[in-house]
Amino acid sequence: MKVRxxxxxxxxxxxxxxxxxxxxxxxxxxxxxxxxxxxxxxxxSKELDARYRGELLVYQTVKVRQRQAEHAEKFYSVDDDHCDxxxxxxxxxxxxxxxxxxxxxxxxxxxxxxxxxx
Numbered sequence: 001m002k003v004r005x006x007x008x009x010x011x012x013x014x015x016x017x018x019x020x021x022x023x024x025x026x027x028x029x030x031x032x033x034x035x036x037x038x039x040x041x042x043x044x045s046k047e048l049d050a051r052y053r054g055e056l057l058v059y060q061t062v063k064v065r066q067r068q069a070e071h072a073e074k075f076y077s078v079d080d081d082h083c084d085x086x087x088x089x090x091x092x093x094x095x096x097x098x099x100x101x102x103x104x105x106x107x108x109x110x111x112x113x114x115x116x117x118x
Contacts, residue, residue, distance in 0.1 A: 008029060048054040 008025060048057055
């Protein structure tokens with residue numbers, strides 16, 4: 001619901017091109033979002049105050065935060081031609097594509113015989 005409420009002022013501005021109506025709708029939207037946010041935090045604080053359920057929620061929250069931190073610390077790295085680590089996922093993917101394209105078009109240095117590996 002918050003996303004719809006936030007999009008509404010821009011849609012009004014986009015269709016009317018009236019700054020005044022945009023500002024009025026934006027202020028109204030901020031009030032709605034603030035009330036929804038306050039209700040959410042009120043509900044969350046009540047759940048955290050419960051004796052057993054509150055402890056479980058705290059542990060779950062800590063676990064989720066820890067996983068997010070671990071995920072942020074991991075990075076996608078590949079050495080490029082100059083032996084530099086590429087941290088950007090897109091650049092690393094391009095490097096892998098380039099690498100596999102070169103492997104697939106290279107000629108084999110030895111002729112294939114009919115033997116199979118076991």
